[in-house]
Amino acid sequence: MPDATETTTGRYLVLLEDNSVSANARELNRVAGIHAAGTVESVSTEQLGTSDGVIFQDLGIAVVNAAPDQVSALARAVDEPGPISVVEAERVVHAIAAPARGETGSALVDESVFTWGLQAVGATLCSATGAGIRLAVLDTGFTVDHPDYAGRTVFTNSFVEGETVDDGHGHGTHCIGSAAGPRKPASGGPGYGVAHEAEIYAGKVLSDSGTGSDGGILNGIAWAIANGCAVVSMSLGAAVRPGTPYSQIFEQAAQRALARNTLIIAAAGNESSRPGRTAPVGHPANCPSVLSVGAVDDRRSVAPFSCGTMDTVGQVDVVGPGVDVYSSWNGKTADTLHKRIQGTSMATPHVAGVAALIAQQYNARGWELWARLMQAGRRLGLPSTDVGAGLVQAP
Known part of the structure; x- marks a missing residue:
C-alpha cells in the first residue's frame, strides 16, 4: 500500500482500444515485454501487486508494473497504430x-x-x-x-x-x-x-x-x-x-x-x-x-x-x-x-x-x-x- 505522502505508486494505467483481451495482451507483450493477464470481473490484490499486469476486460484498461524502458516503449506505442491509446502514472488516492x-x-x-x-x-x-x-x-x-x-x-x-x-x-x-x-x-x-x-x-x-x-x-x-x-x-x-x-x-x-x-x-x-x-x-x-x-x-x-x-x-x-x-x-x-x-x-x-x-x-x-x-x-x-x-x- 502506498505511503500517504506519495502521489503516484510506480505502476501505470494503459487504455486499450481493442475489444479482445488476448489481442491487447499480445500487444503489451510485443511492445514492452509485459505479460498481462485478462480478467472479466476483478483480481486478487496479490495478482494486481505482483504480476506484470492485469487487463480489466469490461473497462479495456490495464494496470501494469513497468520499468522505465518499458514505460518509454508504451509511450511510443501511443503514437503508432494499435490498441494502446493512453498511458498514465497510477495515482495514490485517499x-x-x-x-x-x-x-x-x-x-x-x-x-x-x-x-x-x-x-x-x-x-x-x-x-x-x-x-x-x-x-x-x-x-x-x-x-x-x-x-x-x-x-x-x-x-x-x-x-x-x-x-x-x-x-x-x-x-x-x-x-x-x-x-x-x-x-x-x-x-x-x-x-x-x-x-x-x-x-x-x-x-x-x-x-x-x-x-x-x-x-x-x-x-x-x-x-x-x-x-x-x-x-x-x-x-x-x-x-x-x-x-x-x-x-x-x-x-x-x-x-x-x-x-x-x-x-x-x-x-x-x-x-x-x-x-x-x-x-x-x-x-x-x-x-x-x-x-x-x-x-x-x-x-x-x-x-x-x-x-x-x-x-x-x-x-x-x-x-x-x-x-x-x-x-x-x-x-x-x-x-x-x-x-x-x-x-x-x-x-x-x-x-x-x-x-x-x-x-x-x-x-x-x-x-x-x-x-x-x-x-x-x-x-x-x-x-x-x-x-x-x-x-x-x-x-
Missing part, C-alpha cells in the same frame, strides 16, 4: 475527509426520527426504498458485525492487499450508512439510510489508513459492473491543481461503465477554504462522465470545504447534505456505533442513495439515471459553479 466541526447536529431540523440529510433530499416522503437495486460503495470497507445491519445481506470484497473487508477506519461504514443504512437503527438514534432496502456491495479499495490507488479503484469498479450494480459511490480521490487535465483512462472507464448501465458518482473534494479560496474538483470526480458531488449544510449553503468549478476541467454536477452528517461508524461499544462527520464524502452517498431510489422508481439506468438525477435537482439560488443542478431530490 478517503476524502474534511476537518470535523463537532458533534452538534442540526440546529434547524428535528432529527429525532430521521437525519436532516434524509429530510433534505426528500427520502422520507418517497415510496421507493431501493429494493432490488444493487448499490456499490467503494471505500475503506464495512463493519461487518454492526448491529444496525443484522439480518441484512451485504456483499463484500477487499481489494487492499493484506486487509479484510472489515473497516478499520470508519469512513466506509459511514458512507454505506448514508447511502443504504436503516431507517430504524437497531442500536437507536435517527434513521439515516436513503435507499434503506438497496442491495449493498461494499468494496474495500482504501486501506484502514484511508489510502489506496487507481488500480484498486478500477478493480472495484470492474467488480461492481460484473455484479450488475446500477450505482457506484466513491467518496475518495486526489487533489489537483487548477487546469490539470482529467484522467482519460478514468473517463473511458466511466463511459464504459455507463454503457453497462452502471453510474459512477464521486466526491468533488474538500480542498476549498471558503469564502477566501475555492479549489478545483479533484480526481476522478473531474472526469466528464463521473457524476461529481459537492456539499451543502442544513441551511442549504455551500460547505466551506466543498470544491467548485474553476475552469473547463471538472465541474460540480449536483450537491448533497455534507455537514454534521450522522451515520453508522466502526465502533464496538454503544456510544461509538454512530458518528457525525462532514465532507463531500458524506454528500456523495446521499446522492448515490437517491440514484438508487430513482433507479427503482423509473427502472432508469446509465445515462437516463444521470439525466433524471440532474433534472430533479432542487435549485438553491446559488452559482451553478458551486452547486451544479442543485440539491438532489428523491422521486
